[in-house]
Amino acid sequence: MVLLSGSATAWWFYRKLDGNITTDTATAVELETFEKERPVQVSLDAKNILLMGSDTRRGEGNSKYGRDDGGSQRADTVILLHIAADRQSSTSMSIPRDLMTTIPSCRRPDGSRTEERLGQFNSAFETGGAACAIRTVEKMTGVRIDHHMVVDFRGFTKMVDAVDGVEVCLKEPVDDPDAHLDLPEGRQTLDGEQALGYVRARKSIGNGSDTERMDRQQQFLGSLVKKVQSDGVLLNPGKLYPVLDAATKSLTTDPGLDSLKDLYDLTRSLRNVPTENVQFLTVPRRPWANDRNRDELVQPQASVLFRQLREDSPITVLTPGAKAAADANANAAQKNAPSPGAVRSADPRENERTDSAGKPSRPPSGSPGASASPTNSPSFSGTNAAVGVCD
Numbered sequence: 593m594v595l596l597s598g599s600a601t602a603w604w605f606y607r608k609l610d611g612n613i614t615t616d617t618a619t620a621v622e623l624e625t626f627e628k629e630r631p632v633q634v635s636l637d638a639k640n641i642l643l644m645g646s647d648t649r650r651g652e653g654n655s656k657y658g659r660d661d662g663g664s665q666r667a668d669t670v671i672l673l674h675i676a677a678d679r680q681s682s683t684s685m686s687i688p689r690d691l692m693t694t695i696p697s698c699r700r701p702d703g704s705r706t707e708e709r710l711g712q713f714n715s716a717f718e719t720g721g722a723a724c725a726i727r728t729v730e731k732m733t734g735v736r737i738d739h740h741m742v743v744d745f746r747g748f749t750k751m752v753d754a755v756d757g758v759e760v761c762l763k764e765p766v767d768d769p770d771a772h773l774d775l776p777e778g779r780q781t782l783d784g785e786q787a788l789g790y791v792r793a794r795k796s797i798g799n800g801s802d803t804e805r806m807d808r809q810q811q812f813l814g815s816l817v818k819k820v821q822s823d824g825v826l827l828n829p830g831k832l833y834p835v836l837d838a839a840t841k842s843l844t845t846d847p848g849l850d851s852l853k854d855l856y857d858l859t860r861s862l863r864n865v866p867t868e869n870v871q872f873l874t875v876p877r878r879p880w881a882n883d884r885n886r887d888e889l890v891q892p893q894a895s896v897l898f899r900q901l902r903e904d905s906p907i908t909v910l911t912p913g914a915k916a917a918a919d920a921n922a923n924a925a926q927k928n929a930p931s932p933g934a935v936r937s938a939d940p941r942e943n944e945r946t947d948s949a950g951k952p953s954r955p956p957s958g959s960p961g962a963s964a965s966p967t968n969s970p971s972f973s974g975t976n977a978a979v980g981v982c983d
Contacts, residue, residue: 608837609833609836609837609840609852610840610851612837612840612841612843613843613844613845613850613851613852613855614843614844614845614850615844615846615847615850616722616740616742616844616845616846616847617847618721618723619722619723619726619740619846620846620847622699622720622723623723623727626696629696629727630727630730630736631730631735631736631902632736633736633738634736634902634903634904635677635903635904636677637677637678637904638674638675638676638677638904639673639674639675639738639739639858640672640673640675640735640736640737640738640739640901641672641673641675641737641738641739641740641741641849642670642672642673642722642725642726642729642737642739642740642741643669643670643671643672643673643684643740643741643743644667644669644670644717644722644740644741644742644743645668645669645670645742645743645744645748646667646717646742646743646744646745646844647667647668647744647745667689667714667718667725667742668689668714669689669791669809670686670687670689670713670714670717670725670729671684671685671687672685672687672729672735672737672901673685674735674901674904674907675861675862676904677904679861679862679864679865680865680866680869681865681869681870681906681907682862682865682869682870682871683872683873683901683907683909684810684813684870684871684872684873685873685874685875685897685901686806686809686810686872686873686874686875687713687729687874687875688713688802688803688806688875688877688887689712689713689714689802690712690713690714690802690885690886690887691712691713691875691877691886691887691888691889692710692711692712692713692880692886692887692888693710693711693713693728693731693732693889694708694709694710694728694731694732695708695709695710695711695713695715695716695719695728696708696724696727696731698716698719698720698723698727699720699724700719700720701721706719712886713728716728722740722742722844726740732889732898733898733901733902734898734899735898735901735902736902738848739845739846739848739849740845740846741843741844741845741849742843742844742845743839743842743843743844744842745788745842746841747838747839747841747842747843748784748787748788748842749783749784749785749787749788750784750837750838750839750841750842751784751816751835751838751839752782752783752784752787752788752816753783753784754835754837754838755816755819755820755823755831755835756781757781757782757783757787758781758782758787758812758815758816758819759779759780759782759815759819759982760779760780760781760782760790760812760815761778761779761780761982762775762777762778762780762797763777764777765777766790766793766797767796768789768793768795768796768797770793770796771788771789771790771792771793771794771796772785772788772789773786773790773793773796775790779982787812790808790812791805791809791812792805793805803874806874807874807975810874810974810975811872811975811979813872814867814870814975814976814977814978814979815977817867817870817977818867818977818978820835821863821867826859826863827863836855839855840852840855866978867976867977867978868976868978869976870976870977870978871907871909871974871975871976872909872974872975872976872977873907873909873972873973873975874974875889875894875897876889876890876893876894876897876972877889877890877894878890893970893972896970897970897972907972908970908971908972909971909973909974909975909976910971910972910973910974911974911975911976911979912973915971915972915973918971
């Protein structure tokens with residue numbers, strides 16, 4: 593009787609969690625239509641997952657974050673998660689919402705199609721949903737997207753609450769009515785609602801830039817990963833169930849990840865990744881030449897990063913302090929190196945960039961993103977899960 597009761601309970605929990613997940617079949621159909629245009633997978637064992645944070649106000653618990661304007665939604669937070677084939681590292685690359693890029697022809701909700709255009713990256717999701725965002729990322733990076741996940745506000749807050757909050761440190765008090773955030777300065781543990789305000793806030797924390805907000809999101813996600821691993825959540829069913837319940841209730845994913853077994857297999861493959869190898873960075877970019885309020889890619893750094901993701905090559909992500917030291921060493925080495933014309937890359941994309949007018953040019957000195965001496969592999973500024981928000 594005990595065994596039967598335990599089995600029945602376990603099966604009920606499994607079915608409940610499995611039924612929480614929403615399957616996005618429409619995106620799969622749209623991507624299949626454009627299969628010939630999509631990149632070829634270079635590393636078959638590596639995984640590339642596009643994570644999108646939806647700001648939709650529809651659904652239980654989401655209306656308090658704003659007015660439902662007819663069901664439209666944007667993905668102001670988009671992260672390309674690359675999981676190495678050996679499962680010994682993961683790299684999460686944030687894509688700025690204001691990045692100007694080529695958006696392909698996409699299907700609108702009413703069935704009509706848009707024309708290919710140059711536009712802000714986050715307009716892809718708003719126009720054509722996950723399929724349009726995926727095709728835009730693939731066109732920009734050449735990286736084949738294997739899976740996608742969309743999480744709404746409610747899922748994020750419940751995830752944080754399920755691990756009993758995440759610790760942050762504030763240099764000064766924050767009072768931001770728009771983000772529903774009122775916090776004192778200093779070290780503190782944020783619950784789900786506070787955490788949502790913390791990662792969404794823009795003008796009330798720091799210099800108000802989207803750059804700093806993305807850095808804050810990356811640091812917070814790193815701290816969340818660190819807490820899940822350090823608290824043994826993945827190995828403790830009593831702690832794991834609330835996390836899975838919170839995640840699956842607000843999760844929309846492709847058919848390849850729409851079951852609890854699929855998600856568990858993915859999570860299990862990552863549980864032994866050292867926290868210092870759980871890396872976060874932002875795609876190299878700078879203010880767009882035609883509008884300082886928009887972004888453009890910094891080349892050749894962005895192309896180098898995209899190639900490393902495609903080929904599953906090791907990516908070196910350094911914290912800002914370590915990155916500055918590496919840059920100084922690289923600059924010192926370059927002073928004693930041959931002239932720039934004497935050393936050329938085998939890949940022509942790494943030897944020059946193209947500006948907004950289509951003319952080749954060099955990135956200006958001090959551009960954000962990767963830097964390296966001609967003989968060393970590039971490094972990128974970012975963080976990792978071993979570095980907490982308060983470190």
